[in-house]
Amino acid sequence: MQMRIPNDHKATIQPQRSSGEEVARLTAENSALKVELSEARKSNQQYLQNVAHQLTAPLGAIKWSIEALKDPEVSLSRKSKLLSSIYSQATILVHLIKNFALMSNLEADLELGQFRERPEPVDILRLCINLANDFQPQAAENEKKIVVDEDSFAGTLQGKKVQMVKNLVAQALSNLLENAVKYSDSRSTIVISAEQATVDKIGDTLVISVRSTGLPIKTDENEQLFKRGFRGSTAKQKVPAGTGIGLYLAKRVMVLHQGAIGLKTTGRDSRFKLMFPLSRLV
Amino acid sequence: MKTILFVDDEPWFHESLRYALEPKGYECLFATDMTTALDLLDTHEVAVVVTDIMMPAGTKFPNIDSQETGFHLIRKLQSERPQIAIVCLSVIGDESKIRPLRTLRLDYLRKGEVPLATVIQTIERAAGDGGERVWRFS
Numbered sequence: 001m002q003m004r005i006p007n008d009h010k011a012t013i014q015p016q017r018s019s020g021e022e023v024a025r026l027t028a029e030n031s032a033l034k035v036e037l038s039e040a041r042k043s044n045q046q047y048l049q050n051v052a053h054q055l056t057a058p059l060g061a062i063k064w065s066i067e068a069l070k071d072p073e074v075s076l077s078r079k080s081k082l083l084s085s086i087y088s089q090a091t092i093l094v095h096l097i098k099n100f101a102l103m104s105n106l107e108a109d110l111e112l113g114q115f116r117e118r119p120e121p122v123d124i125l126r127l128c129i130n131l132a133n134d135f136q137p138q139a140a141e142n143e144k145k146i147v148v149d150e151d152s153f154a155g156t157l158q159g160k161k162v163q164m165v166k167n168l169v170a171q172a173l174s175n176l177l178e179n180a181v182k183y184s185d186s187r188s189t190i191v192i193s194a195e196q197a198t199v200d201k202i203g204d205t206l207v208i209s210v211r212s213t214g215l216p217i218k219t220d221e222n223e224q225l226f227k228r229g230f231r232g233s234t235a236k237q238k239v240p241a242g243t244g245i246g247l248y249l250a251k252r253v254m255v256l257h258q259g260a261i262g263l264k265t266t267g268r269d270s271r272f273k274l275m276f277p278l279s280r281l282v
Numbered sequence: 283m284k285t286i287l288f289v290d291d292e293p294w295f296h297e298s299l300r301y302a303l304e305p306k307g308y309e310c311l312f313a314t315d316m317t318t319a320l321d322l323l324d325t326h327e328v329a330v331v332v333t334d335i336m337m338p339a340g341t342k343f344p345n346i347d348s349q350e351t352g353f354h355l356i357r358k359l360q361s362e363r364p365q366i367a368i369v370c371l372s373v374i375g376d377e378s379k380i381r382p383l384r385t386l387r388l389d390y391l392r393k394g395e396v397p398l399a400t401v402i403q404t405i406e407r408a409a410g411d412g413g414e415r416v417w418r419f420s
Contacts, residue, residue, distance in 0.1 A: 049376070053336075056373050060394010061294045067398035068298035073305040078297075085297055237348045238338055239291070 047229040053241050054096055058089040065089075088137075095174065099245055102171050106252045115256060117168070121161035121282050124208065125153040127170060128192045135177045142186040146177065149193035156194040156206065160281040164257055169274070172253040172261075175246035176210040176272045182239055184214035185268075196278065202260060204278040211271045222263055226251040250274070284329040284409050285309045289319040289355065290371070291337040295393060299332075302402050308409070315340035316355045328366055329409045331359060334393070335372040335380075356386065367408035371401065 065082045068074055074082075109116055125148070132146040139146050162169075173192075180190045190212045199205045215234050217225070224230045231244040251261045254274055262273040286303060288296055291314045300310045311326060313319035317340025319331070335352030346354050352370060359366055368388040374380055375392060383390050389404050 053373055056394060057292055058294075060373065061292070061298075063394055064295065064298040064398045064401075068301050071302055074301045078301045082297060082301070085294055089294060241292075241336060 043229060047244070050229070050241065050243050051100070054243050055093070057241065058093045058096075062086050062089045095178070096243070098171060099175070099243070099249060102168070102249055103245060103252075106168075106249065106256070109256055110252060115165050115168075117165045119163050119165050119257075122164055122166045122169070124162045124164075124169075124194070125150065125157065127166065128153070128173065128208070131170065131173050131177055132192060134174075135181055139181045139190065144181060144184055144186065144188055144190060146181075146190045146192070149191055152193040152195060156196055157281070162206065162276060163280045163282050164276070165253075168253045168256065172250035172274060173208070173210070175250050176274070179246060179272075180210050180212040180270075183235060183270075184212040188213045197275070199260065199262075199275055202258070202275060202277055205259065205275040206278060206281060208274045208276075209271050211269065213269050215270075216268050217263070217265045217270055219265065222265070225263065226261060247272075283307055283309050284411070285311060285326055286330045286332060286405060286409065287311045287313065287319060287322055287326070287328045288332045289313045289316065289337065289352075290332075290334040291315065292334070295371075298398055299401065299405075302398060303405065306402075306406070308405075314338070316346070316351050317342040319355060320358070323363065323366075330367045330369060330405055331355075332369045332371050332405060335370065335374055353382070356383070356388065360386065367410075369401075369405055369408050 065086050069079055069082050105116065128148050129150075132148050136146055177190070177192075184190055190210065193209050193211070195207050195209070197205055197207050199207075215232075215238055217232055218234065221230075221232050225232055226247050228248040229244040230248075231242050235242070247261070250272075254261045254276075257276055257280065259274065259276045259280075262275060264271045264273070284307075286308050288299065288310065290296065290312075293312065293314060296310075296312050300312075303310055311322050311328070313322055315338040319333070320342070322328070323331075333352050333355055336349050337351050338348050339346035339351045339354065343351075343354070352372065356368055356370065359368060368386075370383060370388055370390045371393045372380075372390070373393050373395075380390060389408065391401055391404060
């Protein structure tokens, strides 16, 4: 029987190497793998340190606030402020822990290639308004405002809903909003809007944007921003501590929805976009 | 009235410290970066600086790595304003990173881990009010 070698196999047939050459090649390959492994270990260690810091900081603040609450010399009005502060720190912790839980679930979902939770039709304008309200107190601390451009949603959605896993998309949007609040200028406005656009490899999409003005993003870091644990250099200078998983998770969420995440920056203006295939409009 | 300057970009730690120190007669000032801290030192007579390590350096020091700002501030204070006592308050637990601080005249306390009462006592001692100063490194 005659065997046929497929074309792509033919292309990979290499001339026989001498054993010396083979040893040299394997040694070089081994050294490269060692370097790669050492870098991965370093980055993992850095990531775990960041995670530990992010969890320790709000817990430490809560602990001290409780100690101050027990101090008889602290006035009642100040005790009331301490309670608000404890609530804010607990909210930050819940958000962080949800991100970590989401990360492990997402990895499993992506391996399976399907959602564990069933997608459902969601009023995405209502979701955006609720999230904007959640982040408003944090934004107000530096006189920032979060505005939802309702007209853009009405014009784009025409009364339709988006077929999606609400919890996942809410977390992705929260991560974008959290960054916008953290890195935008004091007294600036963060705008959430909707539009339709045609995107490479996806086609017609519904785009939900979070636009803010503040910290410039280096263009050569645009792609890396969506990698796990990566934080932009300007962001690190402004806020030294952070886990670097917010945008990574948002990207994973969008991939699971057969969509994509995008970033457009012009100087100090940044626009992060969540893009859903138009077929998800129901 | 003695003045304490807190330098930390995580201001939620400030409230509990301030509420515990003000009834004891201290004035508390706050800065979230090194530039603002040094500006405040130009206009106020400060007895103790309580500083974090990882924080922004601010507009006057664009080349300082934010992971190490506190080290720069401490060195600057010790050379230019040696009369000011320093307490370092940070979440860094990595001994290799904080080892250089052991040779300096300052207290190092783990933020949020050491009891608040211990921090207050350490600040009072640094201000010369709580008895003899014993350098704490915990």
